[in-house]
Amino acid sequence: MDFFLYLTNFIVPFIILSIIVYGVLMKTNVYDNFIKGARSGFLTVIKIMPTLIGLMVAVGILRASGFLEFLSSFIGQFSSAVGFPGELVPLSVIKMFSSSAATGLLLDIYKEFGTDSRLGLIASISMACTETIFYTMSVYFMTAKIRKTRYTLTGALIATFAGLVASVVLTDLMM
Numbered sequence: 001m002d003f004f005l006y007l008t009n010f011i012v013p014f015i016i017l018s019i020i021v022y023g024v025l026m027k028t029n030v031y032d033n034f035i036k037g038a039r040s041g042f043l044t045v046i047k048i049m050p051t052l053i054g055l056m057v058a059v060g061i062l063r064a065s066g067f068l069e070f071l072s073s074f075i076g077q078f079s080s081a082v083g084f085p086g087e088l089v090p091l092s093v094i095k096m097f098s099s100s101a102a103t104g105l106l107l108d109i110y111k112e113f114g115t116d117s118r119l120g121l122i123a124s125i126s127m128a129c130t131e132t133i134f135y136t137m138s139v140y141f142m143t144a145k146i147r148k149t150r151y152t153l154t155g156a157l158i159a160t161f162a163g164l165v166a167s168v169v170l171t172d173l174m175m
Helices: 002-025 030-065 067-081 086-095 099-113 118-129 133-143 152-174
Strands: none
Touching (some): 067 086, 086 099, 086 118, 118 152, 133 152
């Protein structure tokens, strides 16, 4: 086990060094290419910044307004009947917008119910099985200048629902 811990300390420096050595062997100007890539990345961040700020503000408003508790109690009545705990509805909704905000809710669930509880396990698996749909769509489609998203949202919502179902099924199989 100590070998793997030791090895992980060198993976990132090894990859960086490998890229530099490859660039030198291919006789490219590594530094200039790095600066061009960094400039392009920085301009992309500036382009998507308003979208990111809007999503973060919306998530903050949802949490502070009490809407998530209302949504949890309303939808929780129906989701509990099919085996999905109502306490996890806010986590599932917020995860569609922001992974970092969902992580904050996940920590609250861990504090209240424990990490090894049924709720904690379902929450952990659902975080791994779902995607930040609206964040991903807004950032990537805006960056690529895609206007017609066609069935992307429908497909993403179906995949998220499948991930939530899988999290319940896998937790029930483990317990």
